Amino acid sequence: MIRFEILDHEAATVFKIVGTVQSGENQAFAAKLAELAGTGPRRLVIDAGGVDYINSRAVGDLTSFYNDMRKAGGEMALAGLHPRVEKVLRAVGLAGLVPIFPTPEEAELVWARQRRRAGRGGERKQ
Amino acid sequence: MSKGAPAAADRHPLQAPSWGHRIAAMSDGQDREAAGLREEIARLRRLVEELGASSDKFLAVATHDLRTPLATLRLSVDLLSQPGRVSAHDAHLLAAMSSNVDAMEALVNDVLDASRLSHPGSALNPEEFDLNELVEDTMAGFFPAAVRRELALDAHLSPAVGRVLADRKRLGQALTNLVGNALKFTPSGGTVVVASDGGDDWAEVSVSDTGPGLSEEDKGKLFNSFSRGSAEPAHGDPCTGLGLYITRQIVEAHGGSVGAVGAPGRGSLFYFRIPRRAETAAPEGGGGR
Numbered sequence: 177m178i179r180f181e182i183l184d185h186e187a188a189t190v191f192k193i194v195g196t197v198q199s200g201e202n203q204a205f206a207a208k209l210a211e212l213a214g215t216g217p218r219r220l221v222i223d224a225g226g227v228d229y230i231n232s233r234a235v236g237d238l239t240s241f242y243n244d245m246r247k248a249g250g251e252m253a254l255a256g257l258h259p260r261v262e263k264v265l266r267a268v269g270l271a272g273l274v275p276i277f278p279t280p281e282e283a284e285l286v287w288a289r290q291r292r293r294a295g296r297g298g299e300r301k302q
Numbered sequence: 303m304s305k306g307a308p309a310a311a312d313r314h315p316l317q318a319p320s321w322g323h324r325i326a327a328m329s330d331g332q333d334r335e336a337a338g339l340r341e342e343i344a345r346l347r348r349l350v351e352e353l354g355a356s357s358d359k360f361l362a363v364a365t366h367d368l369r370t371p372l373a374t375l376r377l378s379v380d381l382l383s384q385p386g387r388v389s390a391h392d393a394h395l396l397a398a399m400s401s402n403v404d405a406m407e408a409l410v411n412d413v414l415d416a417s418r419l420s421h422p423g424s425a426l427n428p429e430e431f432d433l434n435e436l437v438e439d440t441m442a443g444f445f446p447a448a449v450r451r452e453l454a455l456d457a458h459l460s461p462a463v464g465r466v467l468a469d470r471k472r473l474g475q476a477l478t479n480l481v482g483n484a485l486k487f488t489p490s491g492g493t494v495v496v497a498s499d500g501g502d503d504w505a506e507v508s509v510s511d512t513g514p515g516l517s518e519e520d521k522g523k524l525f526n527s528f529s530r531g532s533a534e535p536a537h538g539d540p541c542t543g544l545g546l547y548i549t550r551q552i553v554e555a556h557g558g559s560v561g562a563v564g565a566p567g568r569g570s571l572f573y574f575r576i577p578r579r580a581e582t583a584a585p586e587g588g589g590g591r
Contacts, residue, residue, distance in 0.1 A: 198456040199493050232448035232455040239449065260438055267442040268449055 179226075180208045187284040187291065188219035188253075194226030197234040205234050209241045218250050219287050223280040225256025230264060239270055253283040361417040365410050372410065375403050405540035412544035415475070416527060419551035426469035426555055428580050433466045433473075433505050434459045434498055440477045441496055447485055451537055454493040455485075463500035463507075467579040468556055476552040479545040480509040480572050487513035487570075489536040500578070508573035516564035524562055525550040549574065556580040 178195035191212060197205050212220070222238075224230075230238075242252050255277045257265070265271040277283040379400045382388055388396055437459060448455040466473075484494040492512040499506050513536065516524070520531035528543040535541060550560045553574040564570030 199454045199495075202454060229457055231457070232445050232453060235445060236449040236452065263438060263442045264445045267445040269446075 178204060180204075182208075182212065185284055187288040188221050188280075189215070189217035190221045190223050190280050190284075192223040192226070192280075196229045197227060198229060198231035199233075202231070202233045202237070206237045209237055213241060213244060216248065216250070217245075219253075220245065220250065221253045221255050221277075221280045221283040223255050224258070224261055225279070227261055228258050230261050232264075235264060235268055235270065239268065242270065242274060251287070253277055253287075255280040255283050361413060365414045365417075368406070368410050372403060372406055375399075376407070379403055401540075408540065409542045409544075412542045412548060415548050416544050416551070419548060419555065426472060426580060428467050428469055430465055430467050431470050433463045433468075433500070433507070434461070436470060436474055437477060437496055437498055437507060440474055440481060443478070444481050444485055448494070451485065451488075452490040453485060453488055456493060456495045458495060458497040460497070460499045463498040463505050464578075466505050466576065468576060469552075469580070472552045472555070473576075476549040476574060477507060479549045480507075480574075483545055483572070484509045484511040484513065484570075486535045486537065486539045486541070487511065487533055489513070503578050504575055505578055506573060506575040508571055510569060510571040512569045514570075515566045515568045516562060516570045517566050521562050521564075525560060546572075 178193065178197060178201040180194075181190075181192040183190040183192065189212075191208075193205075195201065245252055253275045254265070254271070256279055257271075257276060262271060262276070265274075275283070275286075277286070379396060382396055383393075383400065438457070441455060441457060444455060481494070481496060488494055488511040494509065494511045497508050497510070514533040517532055520533075523529045524531055525546045527547040529547070530541055530543045546560075553560045553576060556576045557580060558574055558576030560572070560574045562570060562572045
């Protein structure tokens with residue numbers, strides 16, 4: 177049985193997935209992605225630390241979701257990937273486009289730093 | 303010579319030979335006949351070996367000679383496929399050329415492999431490895447096609463499959479053929495499931511799909527060379543009719559077996575089972591069953 181959790185943190189929204197994403201769970205996964213897209217997060221970390229396999233249909237849904245998010249000016253990161261999951265995301269090229277972090281906290285930290293730097297740059301301009 | 307059995311020379315030409323003579327004569331005749339047959343069999347065996355060797359040589363030369371112009375064609379097509387090199391209309395023609403070059407390359411490689419594998423004593427290079435890892439690597443290679451074709455590629459891998467002593471490259475080729483076949487024949491929206499299982503002295507991998515299924519006639523011939531089932535590929539892929547034959551050759555070379563189950567309209571399942579430690583048996587014969 178697959179479980180999802182959406183956590184709104186200061187630096188990003190964290191989408192936590194636990195379980196195996198394959199036939200039988202694809203519909204629930206796609207519905208959750210649609211729900212997320214509706215909220216329009218600016219920065220999203222997909223915490224896949226609890227995912228041991230993701231099938232091609234879910235990879236296709238994730239790729240479409242990422243493309244839409246980029247078009248809307250958002251950013252996405254992947255965290256805690258199981259080697260098996262990373263292997264298939266690399267095979268389709270998604271792992272080369274989306275930054276990968278060991279943990280969601282590290283992704284949030286990097287984005288928080290970027291935001292601070294951008295803020296300082298803005299102050300200097302003024 | 304026995305007293306009651308006159309020699310043939312002492313006998314009148316019209317006199318019938320005795321039973322003893324008849325049996326002796328028959329026995330001599332049979333011996334000569336048997337010797338003649340043995341000689342004929344040996345001669346035919348030599349002839350078959352020579353034909354096999356010259357057929358192998360012919361295939362090696364033909365496929366090598368085909369590979370060289372194909373490599374040039376592939377390079378030209380790849381160069382022309384770079385962005386901005388041809389018009390949108392010509393890009394369609396180029397795509398058609400490219401897929402035909404792919405098909406020709408696949409055919410040449412399959413013919414070469416089938417020829418190599420059918421050779422008695424074709425060597426395996428066994429090494430110890432995790433079979434599930436090989437399954438995962440093979441499946442990953444098919445993800446781009448599965449995503450493009452909107453197919454669900456599922457994995458049900460049992461840890462019981464464990465490590466095997468086998469030819470990793472060849473077994474990967476057998477797996478590629480099975481997974482590739484399932485992706486070829488399963489229409490968009492369908493599902494392909496790769497599963498593994500194992501026991502003390504065996505390991506098994508199966509690939510099932512929601513494609514058109516198999517008729518009884520299909521099941522009987524699918525693993526033969528240049529043989530195809532009644533279904534057409536769902537996405538227009540080329541079929542050489544050698545993939546399953548090569549798979550059978552590889553698995554049998556490991557001392558294992560292949561099989562297929564399914565019914566028309568109800569999908570199909572292909573599997574192979576190998577000994578945990580390959581016996582490296584030579585595959586049977588050169589041709590299909």
